[in-house]
Amino acid sequence: MAETVGDFFWRRMADWGVKVVFGYPGDGINGLLGALSRSEAGITFIQARHEEMAAFMASAYAKFTGDIGVCLATSGPGASHLITGLYDARLDHQPVLAITGQQARNALGGHYQQELDLQAMFKDVAGAFVQQASAPAQVRHLVDRAIRIAKGERRVTAIILPNDLQDVPYEEPPRKHGTVHSGIGYAAPKVVPYEQDLRDAARVLNEGRKVALLVGAGALGATDEVVAVADRLQAGAAKALLGKAALPDDLPWATGSIGLLGTKPSWDLMMECDTLLMIGSGFPYSEFLPKEGQARGVQIDLEPGMLSIRYPMEVNLQGDAAETLRALLPLLEQKTDTAWRDRIAGSVADWWKDLEARAKAGADPVNPQRVTWELSPRLPERAILTSDSGSCANWFARDLKMRRGMMASLSGGLASMGAAVPYAIAAKVAHPDRPVVALVGDGAMQMNNMAELITIAKYREHWSNKTLVICVFNNEDLNQVTWEQRVQEGDPKFEASQVIPNVPYHRFAELIGLKGIYVDDPEEVGAAWDAALAHPGPVVLEVKTDPEVPPLPPHITLEQAKKFTSMLIKGDPEEGHLLADTARQVLSTMLPGGRG
DSSP, rough: OOBHHHHHHHHHHHHTTTTTEEEOOOOGGHHHHHHHHHSSSSSSEOOOSSSHHHHHHHHHHHHHHOEEEEEEEEEEEEHHHHHHHHHHHTTTTTEEOOOOOEEGGGGGGHHHHOOOHHHHHHHTTTTTTEOOOGGGGHHHHHHHHHHHHHHHHHHHEEEEETTTTSSOOOOOOOOSOOOOOOOOOOOOOOOOOOOHHHHHHHHHHHHHHHHEEOOOOOHHHHHHHHHHHHHHTTOOOOOOGGGGGGGGSSSSSSSEEOOTTTTTTHHHHHHSSSEEEESSSOOOOOSSOOOTTEEEEEEEEEGGGTTTTTOSSEEEEOOHHHHHHHHHGSSOOOOOOOOOHHHHHHHHHHHHHHHHHHHHHHOBBBBBHHHHHGGGGGTTTTTTTOSSSHHHHHHHHHOOOOOTTTTTEESSSOOTTEEEEEEEHHHHHHHHTTTEEEEHHHIIIIIHHHHHHHHHHHHGOOOOOOEEEEEEEEBOHHHHHHHIIIIIIIOOOOOHHBBOOOHHHHHHHOOOOOOOOOOOOOOOGHHHHHHHHHHSSSEEEEEEEEETTTOOSSSOHHHHHHHHHHHHHHTTTTHHHIIIHHHHHHHHHTTTTTTO
């Protein structure tokens, strides 16, 4: 049997080192699926329940491996379903290749069933490279360029293969004018700034008396270098959400997350520093960074487009975080005054005490902060954590103490609901020997994550370490938006849009052969975590949490306090609960000495 285009396609993908493809079948890719089924290239197909989830899995696979993530979908609706997950990869700078089918070449332009202009549709999310094949000899260079560009630029790329092309005999490009003869292989370069630029940066940092670091996802592979630079400068360090695993939280000068989901020590660090070193972060909220003119700035980022767009930097260094920090370190003077760092450490120690008090405060029935607070000391070594967007991301950001060797991620730039469970599945596919924990709100579970529990049930036997806990915060509320309405808009909770059905998630897990655990007593949360982590298989841990525990930002502005007070005057459906407990927490941050 002659080698088809589909056969060649997977052989070429394997030559590039692709080992896993996430996707969902359809007639627009039957030729590719047939070729994959008979392929001896060793590529594993992971069947998601929905194409959007497959794209999320590809994005997460790239995050947890550093390699390219690949997703596959049929033509028409299959291809369009990929978009949200691809934008997750695009906004978080991850290399992902999307492969889709298309209607037969002779039908294109004829308003045929499931015919979409896929090149136009993918042009933004996969703008670095999106091409539709029209002839067999073209496929070779489409694969080569799509993968090389995705890896080299850390971008999303897309290849569109008409269904009638997939089964025709493959032909190598002829050696004549108008053909392309591409090759395989990509090695990431060593990117380090020039010596003079490093010296300029060192001068700024050496002259600083109160230096603050902000580390993001770009610093995930540079933990030792970040620690060495911070020690040299006697600096404190805050973490952007995607950089949560970049520094272990047992460092007394690590202030934790920054921003709306951040900590008070991180807020104080930024408001009081005189010098800012930003490393591999695109943290978007300027109001949580120093006031313009307050601090001198140095930024390190591999992508020039991310330099000096969040804060006006005095020195911009384009380079890999670890390599650049290693080159910068010998130029930095050892600071001996520890007053600034001692102050930071004291603030951090007080903050952890505050978090414990918040987590153990009474609620009806379970305080959601208690869920993550109890998990933190129980996390297994080398655990991988994922979180969804929403109020659960607040507790993920603040209460979980990362240790060396752990990994963690979520939908950062896109902040999409529905990513936690597909991220957890991708983590297991990428690292089947590591324990995984996902934190999910009930809104995301109902939106699209419940179905992916079926995917977990399907593939659990493939994982050497079967510990996978999906923790569902069941509060019957789209909680983050409810609080945004209250604090940002001054509006009472709009029950028509915010209240969601009460679903027994743990019982659904049991129906499909997983372990289900239900908790509605705060004193049983710790034991529930012990049982879930000890179980030899996937677990859905459902905790009935209180929606009226506020996911407070680290600093409440006067305007936000006014909006909250205005909401109370208008009357909220949960007014009694709010007046008794929540108002005290919100308004205390505005009072002298109040930590909030």
